[in-house]
Amino acid sequence: MNTNATIEKMQKMRLNGMKRAYESSFETRNQDTFTNDEFIAWLIESEDTQRNNNRTDRLLKNARFHYQASxxxxxxxxxxxxxxxxxxxxxxxxxxxxxxxxxxxxxxxxxxxxxxxxxxxxxxxxxxxxxxxxxxxxxxxxxxxxxxxxxxxxxxxxxxxxxxxxxxxxxxxxxxxxxxxxxxxxxxxxxxxxxxxxxxxxxxxxxxxxxxxxxxxxxxxxxxxxxxxxxxxxxxxxxxxxxx
CATH class of the missing domain: 3.40.50.300 (P-loop containing nucleotide triphosphate hydrolases)
Known part of the structure; x- marks a missing residue:
């Protein structure tokens, strides 16, 4: 498996959340604790979270609030x-x-x-x-x-x-x-x-x-x-x- 090629393809496909999670898995070695299905599910969940965060950031920016409030x-x-x-x-x-x-x-x-x-x-x-x-x-x-x-x-x-x-x-x-x-x-x-x-x-x-x-x-x-x-x-x- 060519890891660098996989990362490049993720970047080209703009799968930034998945790419970040995939890269971090080599540092933490947590892929060793996952089954194949679990690892794929984790990568997809990471991508979904990243996209939701990006969407929220865009919505907040476009809203033109004067300050942050919760x-x-x-x-x-x-x-x-x-x-x-x-x-x-x-x-x-x-x-x-x-x-x-x-x-x-x-x-x-x-x-x-x-x-x-x-x-x-x-x-x-x-x-x-x-x-x-x-x-x-x-x-x-x-x-x-x-x-x-x-x-x-x-x-x-x-x-x-x-x-x-x-x-x-x-x-x-x-x-x-x-x-x-x-x-x-x-x-x-x-x-x-x-x-x-x-x-x-x-x-x-x-x-x-x-x-x-x-x-x-x-x-x-x-x-x-x-x-x-x-x-x-x-x-x-x-x-x-x-x-x-």
Whole structure:
């Protein structure tokens, strides 16, 4: 058996996980403890693990998160009034399969973005395509796309993501062209994809954000209906971390 030729063929076929495991087997001599069937199964499992890790890395990179967050790091102190059982159920990401929206509200620093990002990270680990955007930057991107003729292309890219996280919803009035852009975004995803909205404003104040009330009715009916809601309370998490 020509070991070097086998390794070269694995590299040529881009079986990098299998190649790495095969090479390590000569250092650890663990192939001596396997039957032939077990050794082949181990090599295939190594390749599968490598491919899953690569896919997760790509999904995380494409999601454009501002920082890393995980479900395990979420703080459940009593003052936050955060339902641990609900979050545990949501961590399987089946809400994405059901195309359910989520609304996370709370004062500045209460951890809205962290919670949304943690769910987004979990989605990437589960193999879902996730995209994170600050609403102001998303408006700017799509406004520029309208100007250069790529608007529909950009909308399609966003629609193709299983989960869209829109942060800082409500920091600015949604008027003129912005309300039409938001309507296009929501209409494309309605009952087909999931969206998480993070906002400092209580949901009851969202109606006043949107200039044209007919459009406001249409948008909010699609966003709020049957959405999973979290209202985060307590002291600013940033302040707590600084004091600690």
């Amino acid at each position: 479900i395990e790091e979420i703080n459940y102190t009593p003052d936050r009034d955060l339902d641990r059982n609900l979050l545990t159920r949501l961590s399987d990401c089946s809400f994405i399969d059901r195309h359910e929206n989520m609304i996370i509200t709370g004062c500045t620093g209460t951890g809205k973005s962290f919670l949304a990002t943690a769910l987004g990270y979990q989605g990437c680990i589960k193999g879902y395509k996730v995209l994170y955007y600050n609403l102001g930057k998303l408006f700017n991107k799509l406004t520029m796309a309208k100007a250069d003729g790529t608007y529909m292309k950009e909308l399609t890219k966003i629609e193709n993501h299983d989960l869209l996280i829109i942060d800082d919803f409500g920091l600015q009035a949604i008027n003129n062209e912005k309300q039409l852009i938001l309507m296009d975004l929501i209409e494309d995803r309605n009952q087909r994809k999931s969206t998480i909205f993070c906002s400092q404003l209580p949901v009851k104040n969202w109606y006043d954000l949107i200039e044209e009330k007919t459009i406001a009715d249409a948008i909010l009916d699609r966003i709020i209906h049957s959405a999973i809601r979290f209202e985060l309370k307590g002291e600013s998490m940033r302040k707590k971390m600084k004091n600690n």
